[in-house]
Amino acid sequence: MGRYDLALIGFGGVNRALAELISQRGDRLADELGFALRVVAITDLRAGSLVDTDGIDLAPLLAAEPGELAFAGLPGGSADPRNEWVIREVPADVVVEATFTNPEDGEPALSHMRWALAAGKHVCTTNKGPVALACRELKQVAERHGVSFEFEGSVLSGTPILRTAERMFGGLEITGVQGIMNGTSNYILGRLEEGVELPEAIAQAQELGYAEADPTADIEGHDVQLKVMILANEVLGADLRREDVVCEGISKITPDYAQDAVSKGLRWKLVGSATRRADGTVDARVAPVALPGHHPLAGISGPVNAVAFHTDLLGTVTVSGPGAGRIETAYALLSDVIAIHQRHHAHDDTAPARRVLQETSRG
């Protein structure tokens, strides 16, 4: 059976959840998927770095409180994250990048990915910044080095959006995409419809863990803007920069506006969209839109997210599911490793997913 050795870059919620999946269901996953997963390196800004090319014992790390984790003093450990050395030099098959999102220049994650790909390592990431800003370059680097660059989790966590676009629509044309891609703003819009004022709705979202301490990126649409760039570039083949995506948030929507819309059968939603124009270029924007009740995105409520694909042969096909969450986002990384396996081992195993499903479900 094959095995993938992983280097986890960043050990916050998402990569920690991936380590939990590997630790708790690694054997079952190996039976299902036909390959084993092993973590050989972890780096983290606060915890430092830990390397064991025979496989790190994850259980003790996961037993520690996240804030208390310190790798210094452990065998193979250091207080220094040593990112460049770990990514370039430690033998690993896949570098899993899950550090913080930087919407300005994508750093330091962008450098992490360049180093990994240039070292002939596959890269999986949930990090929107580098994907939005440099996807084309990173895919070219990956291709030059015969490895894969996978990033399903950069849009709607583990909900299969990018892979649906890639695999499910052969032979037809996707003419545009529209999405509700930020659970915080979507939850807040629901509260506004119930008459709650914006500051209170934000506070409630923060209490529920949906919104961060600084909710600006959610409220002003900047988070969605990055996802629109990814969809426009990946699904419609555009090459947009951030300034090409007009961006308006929800801060001007009042409870009165929201309730007035409901009374007319409309729902205010923060919609990110990318649409092919007649001249072949792509119009991309983020803006609040009052959707009619029958629109496929009108019924998407609370933290649920959705993307509608508009096509020539099928009309509109919509995929909805979780937009965030530790485990849900870690699953995106697992699905990326599965995609890597399918792509690079297709000669010895052409349809693993199908077999998996039946074995699992009949077990």
Added chain:
Amino acid sequence: MGRYDLALIGFGGVNRALAELISQRGDRLADELGFALRVVAITDLRAGSLVDTDGIDLAPLLAAEPGELAFAGLPGGSADPRNEWVIREVPADVVVEATFTNPEDGEPALSHMRWALAAGKHVCTTNKGPVALACRELKQVAERHGVSFEFEGSVLSGTPILRTAERMFGGLEITGVQGIMNGTSNYILGRLEEGVELPEAIAQAQELGYAEADPTADIEGHDVQLKVMILANEVLGADLRREDVVCEGISKITPDYAQDAVSKGLRWKLVGSATRRADGTVDARVAPVALPGHHPLAGISGPVNAVAFHTDLLGTVTVSGPGAGRIETAYALLSDVIAIHQRHHAHDDTAPARRVLQETSRG
């Protein structure tokens, strides 16, 4: 470039729409997909049969009115459908079965599929009957003969439901599926909510072309019952017969019921579901359910259909899209041929869908 020679069994709306796609976009599809499509045989209960192993010229056939088509007298033509001979003896790569659905014993389509697979031909179908009744047997026959049996269009036309289940959820467990899988009954429920009585709502559905002259299969849930069997057997690995799926239709829902539910924030929907029980067996049923507004299926209105997958790692992921339509269903057949190509030519082309997408979208 590879080529697939197709034998079309049944030349009603769906296979005719597939012939239109091949006739009108065959060259473009070949560029995108890396293979050409050619029709070498057509059989039809009324029109007879037509065989040309050098490829049938489709344009003149498509120019004729459907009801007036007669193959007798044409070179290679006959008034006799000659199904068994065509399926067994005429050289073809793929047999595309789109005759009428027989929910009792699946015939004659079931025999068509057995003949084709035993002759070493791939089978694509949109025909629910044989898939619901004999999917396991047909897949075994296909495997024995080294060919594929594909049937995406048997559930929700070209909306990718079965292939989403097969390809998008590796490594997690699907614990249940719930769907709105009949556009006619869903449209009628919407009319009931507006106060229209059932007979009038049925008449309106018939005028719009949603409902057939005999709407029983739609109204009483029998159509959904077959789709639930397919989902239960294919996605959850069950082996259910028709009598295992409890079936109740919408004929007892009155406008009063429907409107009263709306006033309480509920929507009556005809839900087909299959759920894994604690003992590993599968509970499958069709019944009207008053769904709360936040349920992912509550907002699915009119002729749109949807299937919600309940999973352990991602919670609920829902795919919605067209549930019927000539072109939409023909696209399911095209997606089946693409799947066959990917499976049987994976060694020379591991990721055609990805390349297609980018070439198309940048063109």
